[in-house]
Amino acid sequence: xxxxxxxxxxxxxxxxxxxxxxxxxxxxxxxxxxxxxxxxxxxxxxxxxxxxxxxxxxxxxxxxxxxxxxxxxxxxxxxxxxxxxxxxxxxxxxxxxxxxxxxxxxxxxxxxxxxxxxxxxxxxxxxxxxxxxxxxxxxx
Amino acid sequence: xxxxxxxxxxxxxxxxxxxxxxxxxxxxxxxxxxxxxxxxxxxxxxxxxxxxxxxxxxxxxxxxxxxxxxxxxxxxxxxxxxxxxxxxxxxxxxxxxxxxxxxxxxxxxxxxxxxxxxxxxxxxxxxxxxxxxxxxxxxxxxxxxxxxxxxxxxxxxxxxxxxxxxxxxxxxxxxxxxxxxxxxxxxxxxxxxxxxxxxxxxxxxxxxxxxxxxxxxxxxxxxxxxxxxxxxxxxxxxxxxxxxxxxxxxxxxxxxxxxxxxxxxxxxxxxxxxxxxxxxxxxxxxxxxxxxxxxxxxxxxxxxxxxxxxxxxxxxxxxxxxxxxxxxxxxxxxxxxxxxxxxxxxxxxxxxxxxxxxxxxxxxxxxxxxxxxxxxxxxxxxxxxxxxxx
Numbered sequence: 025x026x027x028x029x030x031x032x033x034x035x036x037x038x039x040x041x042x043x044x045x046x047x048x049x050x051x052x053x054x055x056x057x058x059x060x061x062x063x064x065x066x067x068x069x070x071x072x073x074x075x076x077x078x079x080x081x082x083x084x085x086x087x088x089x090x091x092x093x094x095x096x097x098x099x100x101x102x103x104x105x106x107x108x109x110x111x112x113x114x115x116x117x118x119x120x121x122x123x124x125x126x127x128x129x130x131x132x133x134x135x136x137x138x139x140x141x142x143x144x145x146x147x148x149x150x151x152x153x154x155x156x157x158x159x160x161x162x163x164x
Numbered sequence: 165x166x167x168x169x170x171x172x173x174x175x176x177x178x179x180x181x182x183x184x185x186x187x188x189x190x191x192x193x194x195x196x197x198x199x200x201x202x203x204x205x206x207x208x209x210x211x212x213x214x215x216x217x218x219x220x221x222x223x224x225x226x227x228x229x230x231x232x233x234x235x236x237x238x239x240x241x242x243x244x245x246x247x248x249x250x251x252x253x254x255x256x257x258x259x260x261x262x263x264x265x266x267x268x269x270x271x272x273x274x275x276x277x278x279x280x281x282x283x284x285x286x287x288x289x290x291x292x293x294x295x296x297x298x299x300x301x302x303x304x305x306x307x308x309x310x311x312x313x314x315x316x317x318x319x320x321x322x323x324x325x326x327x328x329x330x331x332x333x334x335x336x337x338x339x340x341x342x343x344x345x346x347x348x349x350x351x352x353x354x355x356x357x358x359x360x361x362x363x364x365x366x367x368x369x370x371x372x373x374x375x376x377x378x379x380x381x382x383x384x385x386x387x388x389x390x391x392x393x394x395x396x397x398x399x400x401x402x403x404x405x406x407x408x409x410x411x412x413x414x415x416x417x418x419x420x421x422x423x424x425x426x427x428x429x430x431x432x433x434x435x436x437x438x439x440x441x442x443x444x445x446x447x448x449x450x451x452x453x454x455x456x457x458x459x460x461x462x463x464x465x466x467x468x469x470x471x472x473x474x475x476x477x478x479x480x481x482x483x484x485x486x487x488x489x490x491x492x493x494x495x496x497x498x499x500x501x502x503x504x505x506x507x508x509x510x511x512x513x514x515x516x517x518x519x520x521x522x523x524x525x526x527x528x529x530x531x532x533x534x535x536x537x538x539x540x541x542x543x544x545x546x547x548x549x550x551x552x553x554x
Contacts, residue, residue, distance in 0.1 A: 033301040063415035094315035121416035137323040
């Protein structure tokens with residue numbers, strides 16, 4: 025269960041491909057085809073060759089494992105104060121990068137390091153902006 | 165690569181820790197100015213002697229160091245307002261030593277002041293609720309907090325090495341014992357491991373008493389050449405080595421348990437030409453109990469995974485093999501938002517033998533390590549090794 029009101033992320037030119045992907049319920053990662061590096065967060069350059077010409081987006085499987093996590097019992101910030109306790113986690117993706125996320129639709133203390141998880145997209149309609157989708161994960 | 169030939173001709177000539185833990189009637193710059201007076205008086209130098217100004221704070225923005233020079237009505241020839249988080253002041257002393265050695269200034273004043281408590285800042289649990297910053301686009305939607313990031317480090321350490329909440333609690337208990345001997349400390353009532361474990365969870369596995377307190381406060385450090393310091397009022401404390409480092413998530417492939425302290429510590433020890441066992445006192449930034457454990461391991465005082473055992477049984481107490489934070493640290497003495505400057509101040513006072521009931525038995529070397537930012541996410545580390553002069 026999650027009643028987090030995810031704050032709106034700021035999509036820069038560099039991360040537009042990622043946030044357009046989440047709008048299609050796709051987890052999109054970035055790869056440099058010259059260096060064979062998968063990088064997250066997305067950047068305007070490959071961190072190895074500092075060049076953009078071989079960068080491409082690809083759709084990840086959405087499968088991963090919990091690298092580590094915490095059950096957040098206190099966060100006064102808007103959107104989170106009423107959602108406590110909620111699970112904050114790093115998930116190692118099948119394709120070889122790591123993403124900060126929330127694990128939802130479970131008892132928070134049922135999450136463990138190494139647990140297998142699957143992506144899910146939470147679309148939020150907001151009066152102050154266009155709708156947007158945030159990738160979160162559920163226990164497999 | 166850095167040279168191992170660090171100038172050993174630089175010394176800390178004066179220090180001062182602001183006595184207040186709650187100053188609703190003062191501004192940050194006012195606290196800094198009072199600390200400047202305290203440290204200059206301690207050294208026997210005057211404000212007119214200062215030609216290098218270093219400082220950072222929670223609220224100083226662009227050109228903040230210029231604002232500070234104006235407030236103090238001084239016109240230094242070397243300024244450095246770099247802000248790398250709570251480790252900034254350890255880094256400022258490192259930079260001051262290099263600047264003095266290069267002839268860019270002669271007397272450097274390093275300043276910090278904060279009214280974090282009287283401003284009721286929620287430092288550890290105040291997650292961001294929005295940002296127009298592309299760097300935070302991937303953290304803001306998920307309710308990342310400072311304590312949450314350290315908690316994720318702790319859970320990973322527990323899973324990998326079997327570290328326990330009881331072991332982390334012992335760090336808080338030891339810091340509180342030290343604070344009970346420090347008349348300036350904010351929290352002086354002794355606590356037990358059970359007290360820590362029965363305090364409410366903030367972000368699992370970290371409890372309220374695993375977290376540092378929030379206070380007001382400030383401090384100042386005066387750095388000059390050893391030659392000049394020898395003729396001044398207080399016993400000079402020599403700078404033997406230093407190091408700085410940055411750690412972050414990279415492209416999503418970083419070992420979370422390896423923190424900046426590993427790199428900065430190796431650099432500082434190489435410069436000083438000392439072994440870990442040569443260090444008599446460690447001043448370790450203790451934003452949370454896990455910060456101490458992570459830093460001790462990464463500095464090489466024990467192997468990765470052995471931190472839990474290292475911090476138990478009184479080993480980091482005043483009579484342990486490596487006393488840590490005799491002042492009570494950020495967990496019990498003071499934590500006005502950025503704590504780095506107090507690591508240096510207590511190290512210097514201990515090396516001079518001025519610490520009363522909590523004084524160690526004639527320490528000759530001390531290490532101070534500041535962490536800035538967030539372990540488990542991006543952070544900076546700055547290490548300083550100090551020694552008494554022969």
